[in-house]
Amino acid sequence: MDASRRLPSLVMAWRNLWRNRLRTILAALGIVIGVIAIAGLGITGSALRYGTAQQFSDITNQATVMPGEDAEQRYLTESQVQSIRGVASNATVIPVKQGRVTISSHTGESYASVDQVTKPRELYSAHKGTIPQPFRTGVLINNETAAYLNVTIGDLIIVGDQSYKVRAIISDGGIGYRDSRVVVSPPALSKQGYSSVMIIAEDGDAAQYLANATKDHFNTEGEVVRTSSYGGLNQRVGSLFSTLNLVLLGIGSISLVVAGVSILNVMLMSTIERRSEIGVLRAVGVRRKDVLRMILAEATLLGVIGGAVGAVLSAGIGALLYDTLYSDPLLVFRWASARYLIVGFCFGAFASVLSGIYPAWKAANKRPVEAIRS
Amino acid sequence: MSVIELDGVVKRYTNGDEEIAALDDVDFTVNRGEMVAIVGPSGSGKSTLLNVIGLLDTPTEGTVTLDGRDVTDLGTDGLTEHRRESIGFVFQAYHLLPIFTAVENVQVPSMWDSTVDRKDRAEDLLRRVGLGDRLTHKPNQLSGGQKQRVAIARALVNEPHIILADEPTGNLDQDTGATILDELTRIKNEENVAIAAVTHDTQLTDYADRTVELVDGVRR
Ligand SMILES: Nc1ncnc2c1ncn2[C@@H]1O[C@H](COP(=O)(O)OP(=O)(O)OP(=O)(O)O)[C@@H](O)[C@H]1O
Ligand SMILES: [Mg+2]
Numbered sequence: 302m303d304a305s306r307r308l309p310s311l312v313m314a315w316r317n318l319w320r321n322r323l324r325t326i327l328a329a330l331g332i333v334i335g336v337i338a339i340a341g342l343g344i345t346g347s348a349l350r351y352g353t354a355q356q357f358s359d360i361t362n363q364a365t366v367m368p369g370e371d372a373e374q375r376y377l378t379e380s381q382v383q384s385i386r387g388v389a390s391n392a393t394v395i396p397v398k399q400g401r402v403t404i405s406s407h408t409g410e411s412y413a414s415v416d417q418v419t420k421p422r423e424l425y426s427a428h429k430g431t432i433p434q435p436f437r438t439g440v441l442i443n444n445e446t447a448a449y450l451n452v453t454i455g456d457l458i459i460v461g462d463q464s465y466k467v468r469a470i471i472s473d474g475g476i477g478y479r480d481s482r483v484v485v486s487p488p489a490l491s492k493q494g495y496s497s498v499m500i501i502a503e504d505g506d507a508a509q510y511l512a513n514a515t516k517d518h519f520n521t522e523g524e525v526v527r528t529s530s531y532g533g534l535n536q537r538v539g540s541l542f543s544t545l546n547l548v549l550l551g552i553g554s555i556s557l558v559v560a561g562v563s564i565l566n567v568m569l570m571s572t573i574e575r576r577s578e579i580g581v582l583r584a585v586g587v588r589r590k591d592v593l594r595m596i597l598a599e600a601t602l603l604g605v606i607g608g609a610v611g612a613v614l615s616a617g618i619g620a621l622l623y624d625t626l627y628s629d630p631l632l633v634f635r636w637a638s639a640r641y642l643i644v645g646f647c648f649g650a651f652a653s654v655l656s657g658i659y660p661a662w663k664a665a666n667k668r669p670v671e672a673i674r675s
Numbered sequence: 676m677s678v679i680e681l682d683g684v685v686k687r688y689t690n691g692d693e694e695i696a697a698l699d700d701v702d703f704t705v706n707r708g709e710m711v712a713i714v715g716p717s718g719s720g721k722s723t724l725l726n727v728i729g730l731l732d733t734p735t736e737g738t739v740t741l742d743g744r745d746v747t748d749l750g751t752d753g754l755t756e757h758r759r760e761s762i763g764f765v766f767q768a769y770h771l772l773p774i775f776t777a778v779e780n781v782q783v784p785s786m787w788d789s790t791v792d793r794k795d796r797a798e799d800l801l802r803r804v805g806l807g808d809r810l811t812h813k814p815n816q817l818s819g820g821q822k823q824r825v826a827i828a829r830a831l832v833n834e835p836h837i838i839l840a841d842e843p844t845g846n847l848d849q850d851t852g853a854t855i856l857d858e859l860t861r862i863k864n865e866e867n868v869a870i871a872a873v874t875h876d877t878q879l880t881d882y883a884d885r886t887v888e889l890v891d892g893v894r895r
């Protein structure tokens with residue numbers, strides 16, 4: 302009774318909901334489902350985005366600098382590479398020399414495109430063996446080349462006119478890695494200059510920034526260098542997923558609208574059923590605003606309970622999803638996902654309160670003399 | 676002095692083109708400590724009169740004065756305020772709230788007023804109407820007569836000046852009705868309240884100090 306002295310509307314609301322438990326549960330179930338639709342779809346979207354971002358993060362932090370349309374030579378000179386190192390002093394700068402030479406073993410021979418770098422570990426991934434760093438002497442080949450030349454790690458092959466020891470078998474491309482057949486240490490290629498320079502920065506934004514800074518440095522008159530980077534990709538992927546999430550949230554909202562309508566229906570029915578009870582309250586001096594509060598409190602309780610249950614279930618579903626996709630259920634509590642639990646809860650509670658307004662207003666303004674006529 | 680005073684009250688209802696006067700130029704007063712019985716055939720306007728006295732309905736013409744104040748033109752919230760402070764209601768169908776215990780039901784008229792705590796008075800009133808051992812019973816655990824006594828306690832909780840009862844014994848047998856009327860008479864004297872009660876049966880008129888008869892909305 303002490304509680305009802307302080308919050309009589311809430312206590313009455315609670316007891317009225319309890320009185321019709323089954324109806325209350327069914328009405329709240331609508332909200333639960335609506336919240337799961339919103340939060341579940343939002344979390345699904347953010348889980349997919351998380352995985353994609355993970356995959357892309359390896360390439361998005363790279364930028365490639367190549368000779369441009371107005372370059373004097375069709376390669377980057379040693380001094381240009383030094384300038385790039387100056388611009389991108391915080392990033393890893395790897396000049397790549399590329400050329401076509403003959404490669405051979407005692408079983409086969411081929412004319413192949415060959416990369417020559419000093420720091421291969423950032424650019425290639427090892428399929429077998431380890432990529433030495435720094436790369437003083439040796440050669441890395443891909444599976445296909447290894448099969449064709451019938452060699453394995455530790456064997457010697459001839460690149461150009463010198464023989465090198467195979468240090469590792471590299472994967473074919475893969476996200477974030479160059480797709481090369483043969484990578485050799487200097488000084489295998491005799492040609493002048495570099496075909497490209499790789500800049501490996503902290504993240505996508507930094508890579509984009511350094512690419513732009515490099516262009517600004519060289520391209521004062523004409524396109525001396527051109528660059529390619531994936532900085533924009535990050536943003537495009539981001540906006541793609543934002544759109545996807547909006548669509549998913551929109552679909553989720555529809556089910557909340559349905560839940561809201563069902564609450565409206567339930568509240569209207571229950572206020573009509575309690576017409577004479579409410580009429581008596583009004584007759585004995587309970588104010589209209591207190592009746593309004595009481596009915597709104599019922600709708601709010603329905604929304605808060607339904608929303609809370611929905612949020613908890615959504616967290617469970619999200620945890621299951623993250624566990625399946627990335628074997629880490631706790632990822633659901635990342636803000637990017639967890640916020641959809643809050644969004645779902647708020648939408649659920651809001652839809653319920655909104656649906657309670659009309660029945661509450663109607664009940665409060667019913668003339669008591671009509672309500673108690675027997 | 677009169678608690679309530681009706682002067683030339685007319686209440687008309689229109690039903691299509693047809694117009695009926697449920698009350699036609701009725702004057703009516705009740706004083707403190709007085710019990711008035713309102714009698715008359717069915718449809719004569721008794722309930723309508725009681726609703727006007729109880730500020731549940733407003734007259735088409737005429738004035739209503741409560742405790743010396745003209746309340747005819749008060750708005751909904753003003754009327755609600757006066758009902759809460761000055762008027763107690765007892766209904767034929769009891770109209771208790773099933774979600775509340777007896778004590779809580781008695782407290783309902785003061786429940787939303789955080790400045791007062793009427794729990795002690797509610798319990799005291801229930802004891803006085805002989806329900807000291809039924810304080811925490813819900814309405815569905817009470818008999819008709821017990822429910823009506825809870826309703827009487829509820830009508831008294833805010834120390835009203837007048838109690839209005841529409842056929843308070845209508846749903847009760849002769850003996851139970853008599854105990855309810857004894858209760859009302861005793862409380863009328865103890866609390867010095869006015870009582871206006873609508874009735875069909877002659878039993879109630881025996882308890883009343885005065886009887887007012889209505890026929891077709893006109894006082895006899
Ligand atoms: N809301 C209304 N609309 C139209 N007519 C009404 C309305 N309320 C009452 N009346 C009419 O007013 C007249 C008086 O009704 P009232 O309920 O006051 O009678 P009563 O004396 O209480 O009757 P009973 O003894 O049967 O309860 C009746 O003719 C009734 O039909
Ligand atoms: Mg009547």
